[in-house]
Amino acid sequence: MPLGLEVKNIRKAFAKRTALHDTSLTVPQGQFVCILGPSGCGKTTLLRIIAGLEQPTSGAIFLDGADITARPVHQRNFAMVFQSLALFPFLTVAENIGYALSLRNYDSREEKARVNELLALIRLPDIGGRKISELSGGQRQRVAIARALAQEPMLFLMDEPFSALDAELRDHMQVELRQLQRALKITTILVTHDQREAMTLADIMVVMADGVVQQIGAPAELYRNPANIFVSSFIGRSNLLPVKVANAGNVVWGESTLSVKAVPAALKSGDNATLAVRREGIYLAKDGIEASVKFVRDVGGRIELRLICQNQELLASLDPAQWNAHARSESVHINISPDAATVLST
Numbered sequence: 001m002p003l004g005l006e007v008k009n010i011r012k013a014f015a016k017r018t019a020l021h022d023t024s025l026t027v028p029q030g031q032f033v034c035i036l037g038p039s040g041c042g043k044t045t046l047l048r049i050i051a052g053l054e055q056p057t058s059g060a061i062f063l064d065g066a067d068i069t070a071r072p073v074h075q076r077n078f079a080m081v082f083q084s085l086a087l088f089p090f091l092t093v094a095e096n097i098g099y100a101l102s103l104r105n106y107d108s109r110e111e112k113a114r115v116n117e118l119l120a121l122i123r124l125p126d127i128g129g130r131k132i133s134e135l136s137g138g139q140r141q142r143v144a145i146a147r148a149l150a151q152e153p154m155l156f157l158m159d160e161p162f163s164a165l166d167a168e169l170r171d172h173m174q175v176e177l178r179q180l181q182r183a184l185k186i187t188t189i190l191v192t193h194d195q196r197e198a199m200t201l202a203d204i205m206v207v208m209a210d211g212v213v214q215q216i217g218a219p220a221e222l223y224r225n226p227a228n229i230f231v232s233s234f235i236g237r238s239n240l241l242p243v244k245v246a247n248a249g250n251v252v253w254g255e256s257t258l259s260v261k262a263v264p265a266a267l268k269s270g271d272n273a274t275l276a277v278r279r280e281g282i283y284l285a286k287d288g289i290e291a292s293v294k295f296v297r298d299v300g301g302r303i304e305l306r307l308i309c310q311n312q313e314l315l316a317s318l319d320p321a322q323w324n325a326h327a328r329s330e331s332v333h334i335n336i337s338p339d340a341a342t343v344l345s346t
């Protein structure tokens with residue numbers, strides 16, 4: 001059974017800055033991993049080290065159990081798609097894909113059949129004869145993916161491949177890539193700063209900040225159980241409430257006691273902490289905490305409320321039926337669902 005890729009204790013120091021501190025992660029065979037983080041957090045450096053374009057200062061990379069840290073790029077058989085697609089603009093689509101096939105010693109009939117197969121895969125069967133310069137952004141993107149797949153790579157690496165596309169096309173391409181990756185079961189690592197993109201694509205998300213991995217897990221897991229304040233704010237947005245840990249799985253926020261699903265073992269009764277509350281975790285309840293409504297926004301399907309509660313501004317996202325049932329009043333009472341609230345070290 002193949003093991004996939006293992007990144008072990010990678011560190012990368014540039015002259016003036018350490019881009020990666022002791023980074024480890026496992027990419028199981030056939031999985032889609034998204035490395036997510038703000039600009040400058042070290043995600044491209046990590047991808048380049050995995051690709052073999054950059055050497056780590058220390059640490060090692062294993063592929064299916066073999067140490068490949070010193071293996072040159074051209075011996076890794078990894079395919080790469082970057083934001084600048086590096087297609088040859090004045091060659092045709094078929095010639096671009098054929099170029100990636102040239103190492104395979106196909107005769108011209110076999111090469112033509114393989115190009116057609118790849119074009120069918122990206123659902124552009126009729127564009128083999130067109131020049132790259134004559135294609136739309138989305139078509140170019142798909143050709144770059146087809147060319148990468150032509151290599152039959154062990155690993156597919158992508159760095160912000162959709163950032164040049166408009167929002168609608170980006171959404172579309174994300175779904176297509178995900179379907180293609182599932183069908184081909186090709187182990188894929190994609191770098192992005194866009195949390196929606198990562199949540200759409202990833203089996204496993206790796207959240208980074210300042211050269212340090214903050215959390216690794218399935219998208220829903222990171223959303224529900226963020227490990228720290230950075231992750232809770234970067235993956236979806238959270239209200240951050242200053243609280244004190246109380247006994248019996250409760251926390252105290254201002255004058256109110258709130259029950260929570262868990263308190264981290266490192267926190268003791270009386271400690272200060274932060275309660276990260278998802279917007280949909282706030283609901284209206286007659287016996288809840290008093291809040292005034294500052295702003296109401298109907299965002300189609302949900303009602304967004306900006307509330308002031310215990311001198312703090314909160315953002316809530318309600319079901320329209322709930323809002324209508326409460327007579328759309330300027331003064332409301334709220335409660336917080338324990339499932340949508342995570343206690344974090346401050």
Ligand SMILES: Nc1ncnc2c1ncn2[C@@H]1O[C@H](COP(=O)(O)OP(=O)(O)OP(=O)(O)O)[C@@H](O)[C@H]1O
Binds near residue numbers: 015041046
């Ligand atoms: N060749 C280099 N020489 C010196 N410093 C570098 C080099 N490459 C990257 N860095 C620094 O390392 C840090 C991480 O850079 P990296 O490109 O990995 O970040 P990133 O998360 O991919 O950011 P972005 O989303 O903006 O591309 C940055 O502070 C960057 O300035």
